[in-house]
Amino acid sequence: MLIEQLQRVWHDEIPISKGMGIRIESFTDDTLIARAALAPNINVHGTAFAGSLYAIAALTGWGATWLQLEQRALSASIVIAAGAIDYDKPIADDIVARCRFDAASHATAWTELARNGKCRFPLECELGANDVVAARFRGDYAVRLKAATSAPASA
Amino acid sequence: MLIEQLQRVWHDEIPISKGMGIRIESFTDDTLIARAALAPNINVHGTAFAGSLYAIAALTGWGATWLQLEQRALSASIVIAAGAIDYDKPIADDIVARCRFDAASHATAWTELARNGKCRFPLECELGANDVVAARFRGDYAVRLKAATSAPASA
Numbered sequence: 487m488l489i490e491q492l493q494r495v496w497h498d499e500i501p502i503s504k505g506m507g508i509r510i511e512s513f514t515d516d517t518l519i520a521r522a523a524l525a526p527n528i529n530v531h532g533t534a535f536a537g538s539l540y541a542i543a544a545l546t547g548w549g550a551t552w553l554q555l556e557q558r559a560l561s562a563s564i565v566i567a568a569g570a571i572d573y574d575k576p577i578a579d580d581i582v583a584r585c586r587f588d589a590a591s592h593a594t595a596w597t598e599l600a601r602n603g604k605c606r607f608p609l610e611c612e613l614g615a616n617d618v619v620a621a622r623f624r625g626d627y628a629v630r631l632k633a634a635t636s637a638p639a640s641a
Numbered sequence: 642m643l644i645e646q647l648q649r650v651w652h653d654e655i656p657i658s659k660g661m662g663i664r665i666e667s668f669t670d671d672t673l674i675a676r677a678a679l680a681p682n683i684n685v686h687g688t689a690f691a692g693s694l695y696a697i698a699a700l701t702g703w704g705a706t707w708l709q710l711e712q713r714a715l716s717a718s719i720v721i722a723a724g725a726i727d728y729d730k731p732i733a734d735d736i737v738a739r740c741r742f743d744a745a746s747h748a749t750a751w752t753e754l755a756r757n758g759k760c761r762f763p764l765e766c767e768l769g770a771n772d773v774v775a776a777r778f779r780g781d782y783a784v785r786l787k788a789a790t791s792a793p794a795s796a
Contacts, residue, residue, distance in 0.1 A: 499685040502693055505660040530654040536721040537696025538657055544692045566691045570725035 488556055489513050492549050503545055506538055510549070517586040518550040524579060533576035540571050543611040543623035546583040551607055551627045554587050560599075561632045567606065569625040579615035583623075586610075604630040643711055644668045647704050658700055661693055665704070672741040673705040679734060688731035695726050697738045698766040698778035705742040706762055706782045715754075716787045722761065724780040734770035738778075741765075759785040 489510045497504040507526050511519040520542060527538035544566055551564050587609060589596070598605040606628050613621040644665045652659040662681050666674040675697060682693035699721055706719050742764060744751070753760040761783050768776040 495685060500683070500690050502657075502661060502682055502690060505681070506657060526660070527657055528655070530650060531718065531720070535655050535657060535696070536724065537692075537699045540695045540699070540724065541690070541692025544695070563686065565686070565731075566728060568725070568727045569691065569695065570723070572723045573721060576720075 488553060491556075492552055495552070496545065496549070500545070502541070506542065508542055508545060511582070513553060515586075516550075516554075516588060517584060518546055518553060520546045520549070520583045522581045522583075524577070524581065527581060531576065533578045534581050536571075536573060539573070539577070539581065539613050539621050540569065540623065542581055542583045543571065543585070543613055543621070544569055544625055546585045546611050547609040547623070547625045547627060550585040550587040550609060551629065554589060555629065562599075562629050563632065565628050567626045567628045569623065571621055571623045573621045575618065575620040577613070577615045577620045582614055584612045584614075599629060599631065604628070643708060646711075647707055650707070651700065651704070655700070657696070661697065663697055663700060666737070668708060670741075671705075671709075671743060672739060673701055673708060675701045675704065675738045677736045677738075679732070679736065682736060686731065688733045689736050691726075691728060694728070694732070694736065694768050694776050695724065695778065697736055698726065698740070698768055698776070699724055699780055701738040701740045701766050702764040702778070702780045702782060705740040705764060706784065709742050709744060710784065717754075717784050718787065720783050722781045722783045724778065726776055726778045728776045730773065730775040732768070732770045732775045737769055739767045739769075754784060754786065759783070 493510050506522050508522045511521045527535050529535040555562050595605040595607050608626050611623040612619045648665050661677050663677045666676045682689050684690040710717050750760040763781050766778040767774045
């Protein structure tokens with residue numbers, strides 16, 4: 487299943503995501519929800535470390551993009567070009583990150599990806615605990631299709 | 642020594658900073674330099690994970706603020722209210738974060754802290770490897786003095 491594959495990519499290839507205990511909770515209606523326990527991400531105030539919150543949000547946006555590409559059977563590299571986060575409230579419980587990749591709202595980017603092999607998807611993620619939004623993240627994800635491997639002319 | 646104390650605060654009270662292997666390299670001329678090995682912070686591309694870069698920069702800015710307050714013997718809480726980062730180049734080596742807290746350029750904030758017990762310090766950090774700047778971080782640090790503990794009127 488696709489979300490189990492994404493979970494493996496995170497933990498195997500981005501080891502700090504395992505250190506943060508990030509797990510995928512669900513993926514429905516183009517919305518990816520990830521969760522992490524507070525303990526490994528705690529700070530001097532006994533609440534969630536700002537750096538962990540950003541990392542979890544950035545990874546959730548990356549995962550939401552990865553899922554869209556996989557669903558279209560597109561092999562592509564995804565890198566975050568820029569990110570910003572506003573912290574409104576501290577989180578003193580499990581950290582929950584939610585990112586909706588509304589494919590319809592990115593029509594221009596999809597067309598550009600098909601035409602030029604690259605594009606950017608601006609995404610927003612919310613972070614919270616117990617249904618309260620505690621922080622808002624915005625990331626710019628740069629996607630580049632991988633060249634199809636073709637048989638060499640002479641081999 | 643102050644930087645050893647800061648290193649202990651990071652590793653003891655923000656455990657993921659230990660997981661990322663963040664160590665203080667130096668603190669001179671109001672500039673705090675922190676370093677982390679690539680291995681615990683690697684991503685799917687074999688370079689530094691964007692979330693780790695942000696976390697390391699955010700922590701370096703926090704540490705630079707902490708050092709300024711400690712040097713003035715001020716007991717205060719420091720929280721990051723907002724952060725933003727631009728990634729220009731990938732980092733495929735040790736991650737080095739550099740943050741200069743130029744006390745003179747924050748004169749208004751210091752006055753406000755003395756008058757109202759709270760203020761914000763906007764700080765910038767550079768991230769790189771081998772003297773190349775690979776990412777630029779900006780963070781807004783909200784500082785609030787802790788009330789001096791006075792003896793109770795009757796005890």
